[in-house]
Structure formats: structure tokens, C-alpha cells
Amino acid sequence: MRITRRQGLVAAAAILAAPRIGFAQGQARPLRFVVNVGLQNLDPISSPSFVTRNFGYMVFDTLVSLDGKGEYKPQMLEGWEVSADRLTWKFKLRGGLMFHDGQKVTSEDVIASLKRWGSRDSIGRRLMAATAELTADGPDAFTLKLSRPFGGVIDALGKPSVHVPMIMPARIASATPPTQQVAEIVGSGPYVFQRSEWVPGDRATFRKFDKYVPRSEPADGLAGGKIAKIDRVEMLTMPDIALRYAALTRGEVDYLEYAPVDLVPRMRRDRNLVFAQASGRANLMYAVSINHFQAPMDNVLVRRAIQQCLDRGEVLAGAGFGGDLGKPDCTSMFMCGAPFENKGGSDAIANPSIDKAKALLAEAGYKGEKIVVLHPLDSPLLNPFGAVLIDRMKRAGFNVDVQGLEWSAIAQRWVQKNPLDQGGWSVIPVVYTGFDMSDPLSNLGVGFNCTGNQPWGYCVQPMVPAIERFEAESDPAKRRAIAEEIQTFALENATFPIAGQFQSPAVWRAELSGVIDFGFPVMWNIERKA
Structure with missing residues (x-):
């Protein structure tokens, strides 16, 4: 049942005395963002849920990313070359890519990940059906040869939402059917998933991956340098809308994936809050x-x-x-x-x-x-x-x-x-x-x-x-x-x-700087104003 604006305000006031969300004494304050529904499936290929996509962007990385202007840019890739007939695509991985288990990202990992994604995703299936060969050219390069024209190769590799072609180790991608959850979460993205702290449906926590090498370009949409400026991030679920509102206004959480609709007029008058403007x-x-x-x-x-x-x-x-x-x-x-x-x-x-x-x-x-x-x-x-x-x-x-x-x-x-x-x-x-x-x-x-x-x-x-x-x-x-x-x-x-x-806008605390207004939660590049 949808709560009214008045009900939300009354409920929010009633819970102000409730125990506050805390963090360990002496621990740096984490970045906390609240997602719409609980996280149960951790695999961005097997799950069609947005919350799993949001999770995926924390720990995995992609070959190509969409920037804020809607243009596709190299992300894990250094770049690519395409033949005159547009049937042969050669790709080169950029340097410094490493998985959270300490292993270097290789072309074999990329190929295994793309094949798994390509047997699950709508665009991926079509790209793989048009592919004659997908082969490694050494540890950091690979070639995609098409059997017929396919107009959206880069669009497919840079697909920003469900299902996203995220890269994981070949030993995991090759061993797990695309409809089945992977048993191990090992990415190469800016954050490491803290599985021991995961409470399914309630919260997931992440720590900065110290060995992540971001791109040199400024962060822009999903593209550019993914710099983790806050060491610890927590993804929370709060089914109670009024609790979300109260937690944000009290500064106990920093970011809501979706602002409570009934409370938007009141929240827009709060100078401590910033609303997303992304459209289209x-x-x-x-x-x-x-x-x-x-x-x-x-x-x-x-x-x-x-x-x-x-x-x-x-x-x-x-x-x-x-x-x-x-x-x-x-x-x-x-x-x-x-x-x-x-x-x-x-x-x-x-x-x-x-x-x-x-x-x-x-x-x-x-x-x-x-x-x-x-x-x-x-x-x-x-x-x-x-x-x-x-x-x-x-x-x-x-x-x-x-x-x-x-x-x-x-x-x-x-x-x-x-x-x-x-x-x-x-x-x-x-x-x-x-x-x-x-x-x-x-x-x-x-x-x-x-x-x-x-x-x-x-x-x-x-x-x-x-x-x-x-x-x-x-x-x-x-x-x-x-x-x-x-x-x-x-x-x-x-x-x-x-x-x-x-439009169901995101909303965040004004003391955050560097927030990327993209259309769904992007947690890198954020820091707190002094």
C-alpha cells in the first residue's frame, strides 16, 4: 500500500527516537546508499534485477562504458581496431587490470565472460550468433570475427543495464551456466565485496580495492576514472519508506536510489538534500x-x-x-x-x-x-x-x-x-x-x-x-x-x-561531492566535503 505524504511525515517523526544506524568506534564513516529492494542474487548475468546490476558495478568492470553524453568509451580496453568491412574487431586490454584474488585479467577471462553473457542476454545472444570466432591474441588482446554484419558491436559490449557484460575470471565464468548463480564473487572493479558481512535482503558491504588502477580520464557517467575515494561502502535495504526519509535527513544514510515520491515536495525544500536531474x-x-x-x-x-x-x-x-x-x-x-x-x-x-x-x-x-x-x-x-x-x-x-x-x-x-x-x-x-x-x-x-x-x-x-x-x-x-x-x-x-x-529521482546528502548523476547508483568518485 502506498503511504500518503502525511503518513510518511508522521511515521518519520515517530521513528526519530529509534536506535540510529551506527558504525564501529574509530572506523572511518562509510558511504551508505539505500537500494529499492533487497539483494538476494549476486550474479549480474543470472539475475535480471536492478539491485544485482547495482551490486555488479561495485565489484566488476566492463570492457566498454557509456558516458554521460550517451557515448561509448573504452573502460577495461585500451582501444580497438575494426576492418574496412567491419567484420573483424581487434581489442587490446589496458594495463594494470587485476582481479580481487590477485590474478591478472587476461583475454581468456574476457572471452569466457563474454560467452557466458552471450548465452543469457538479449543483445549478447544476437552478437554471439553473428560471431564466427572469438579468439585470444595473447594475454592482453583478443579478436572478434563476425560471420555477418552486426551494427552494434560496441553498443553490445557497453550495454549499461540488465544484463551487463561484466568480466569475471574464466575459471568461474566457464564453470557456471548463465542461469545459475556463480558461487564466488571475484571482480576487478573499484570495490571488493565483503561476503562475510552480507545479510541477504538487508545489506551488503564493500571495501576499496587498493590495487585497482583507474583510467586517467575524469569520471563521466559509467566511463572514465573509477576512483574509490571512500574506503568503505554499504548497500542497505529499508522497505519502510518513512525510515528511508528519516535516515537520510538525519545523515545516517547518504544516498537513496529512489526518493519517496510522496515526500518529494518537502525534500526539495531541504537545502541539505540534492536531487538527481538525469532524464531521457x-x-x-x-x-x-x-x-x-x-x-x-x-x-x-x-x-x-x-x-x-x-x-x-x-x-x-x-x-x-x-x-x-x-x-x-x-x-x-x-x-x-x-x-x-x-x-x-x-x-x-x-x-x-x-x-x-x-x-x-x-x-x-x-x-x-x-x-x-x-x-x-x-x-x-x-x-x-x-x-x-x-x-x-x-x-x-x-x-x-x-x-x-x-x-x-x-x-x-x-x-x-x-x-x-x-x-x-x-x-x-x-x-x-x-x-x-x-x-x-x-x-x-x-x-x-x-x-x-x-x-x-x-x-x-x-x-x-x-x-x-x-x-x-x-x-x-x-x-x-x-x-x-x-x-x-x-x-x-x-x-x-x-x-x-x-522519473523517480535519486536523492543524496549535500555534503557529498563528485556524485555522478547518471540514472542509477554510481558509488565511485564520491567524497565528503570538508
């Missing part, structure tokens, strides 16, 4: 993950009925994203304000209504089959969206079996293909960033088309050649035209219905 791809999009393997969700008319239940204005208002925070008129699957924004197929969702949903269910011959909705109760972003979705589905005539759970439990079930009577699911309200949704090859309603790689299992055959043309094309204008065609297919088939674009 840094916006978020509500959507509905549909299990296409489960009847009756394999019927396109039933999925279209779900799509008609998604009144974007009502969803965003119910979650508190009114005014300048919400974009209820946005009908682009690829995010409004992003490079591939378009109107293809948008007539299908321009004016959703319960009456249209009822008519579609009647046309589908829906007989009241059970629809299992997994409702994330602990997520301030997803709980209110789920409440609106469930209400409108019931009003449309769906026989809804609501199972309210913590997100960590839902995330475990989400990636399974079990029948409904064995823990399976039909519908899950989700939220994704524009970093995931804005590229057709990573968009959750397009990128997995006919791959069978994820449990949502959609397959629109006419969309297959369109995606193939998109992935082979390198001309930006032609790619935009193909993206519009792809979006039309996705909306017509309700592969991953969207439910409203919005």
Missing part, C-alpha cells in the same frame, strides 16, 4: 511481464486485454508520479526522449479502457481461467503499480489469484517455467530503466523474441526478419525506421505491455 534514458518505464508459456496468456487477445487494463494516467497517479514526474502520454516502447522514440503501433494503446479489455476477453473465449499475479509488496515503486493493475484486471473480468511477496522471492520465481500449481506465474508488474528499454535489442518486449531464453517466452515470427535487419544495420536513420516497424509488431502482439514512463 535515465527515466523509468512501468510494464507488465507476461508469461507467454502459460495458458491463457499464450492467446494474443488475452494479452491485448491486459494491455487495455493499463491506463497510464491512473497507474502513474496511483504511484504518485503526477506533475513533472510522469509522462502518461508516452506510447513508445523505446522511451520518449530517447533515440528510438516513435509512434509505430501506438494507436493500439493510445486510449486503453476496461470496456475494450472486456470485449477482447469475450472475443478470446476466456472462461475464467486463473491468472496468477505476483505482487511485489516491499517495493515502493512496484507495490502501488501492482495495486492499480490488479484492480483493473478484476474489473475487466480476469480471475486473479494475487500472491503478495517480497521482490526477492518474486525474482527467484520469475526466471522459472513452473506450472501455476507448482509456483508458476502469469503476470508480474515490473519497472525498467530507459537504459534497458530504449534499445530494441535490449528492450524486454523485443530483444528476446523467439529465443526461448527467458520464461516470458514470446515469439512473433514476422518480427524476426525486422530485428535481423536492425541488428545488421549501422546507419542511424535506417535503424530508427526499422525500430518503428519492430515496435508496431510488439504492441500489436502485446509482448511486454508498457504502463507509463516517469
